[in-house]
């Protein structure tokens with residue numbers, strides 16, 4: 001059973017307990033989430049001018065479109081205003097800034113149809129973020145930037161909360177991934193040849209839950225939830241913003257969603273910043289998640305350094 005809590009008046013502790021059981025939360029826009037999505041709109045409008053960002057794909061060749069995204073996305077990710085607004089969002093929804101850590105927000109796009117691909121396979125790609133070295137306590141926060149519809153939102157696949165899926169996370173080490181990402185960025189490779197965790201068996205994506213909220217509305221879910229981006233048949237490009245949080249007590253106590261099928265190594269915990277002062281965890285905390293000390297690789301992800309232009313355009317909802 002998967003419950004969807006709407007505008008729940010609940011403490012952050014109680015909400016995380018529900019999230020760790022696979023339940024979903026939806027909130028109306030808060031002051032800061034409204035500002036964050038407005039800010040994303042402004043940057044997108046500026047980047048695509050004179051075109052409307054939601055329909056610019058019809059006026060621009062894919063290469064040009066990808067070039068625009070390659071500038072727009074890092075600008076958003078690294079903008080100091082975003083960090084302040086994330087602190088605002090989590091505290092407005094009851095989290096304690098001194099106890100909550102977040103990673104930098106991503107601005108994602110999902111163009112209509114097959115603009116960037118001969119097929120839409122990459123768009124489906126159901127996954128758990130925990131296949132990609134997210135800790136079991138990771139909570140994902142997702143917001144549409146413009147109005148969305150069932151045809152261009154994201155989907156949850158609740159049967160897989162308790163049903164394991166054979167997947168390739170056993171081959172994924174987060175530090176190696178970070179290192180290879182950097183190397184590939186330097187080479188300006190346009191196609192993604194890196195191996196990302198994915199299901200190794202056919203999946204049944206029904207039943208699925210598609211939540212539709214207004215721009216700046218917030219969908220919150222456990223990083224262990226099976227989720228995917230739906231093939232966009234809406235006629236408009238979808239823009240969304242997402243970030244993840246962890247609570248320090250849960251990280252230290254190793255609390256979180258049950259792990260039923262993830263075998264990756266390494267942890268993303270070093271990417272997270274404390275909401276009160278943007279300081280990272282003391283090293284012993286993420287280090288406790290490393291069964292074997294990392295021998296080779298980069299411990300911390302460098303957002304968007306890893307992405308080439310086309311890959312950037314395709315960064316629909318990959319965990320990284």
Ligand SMILES: [Fe+2]
Nearest residue numbers: 129317318319
């Ligand atoms: Fe994800």
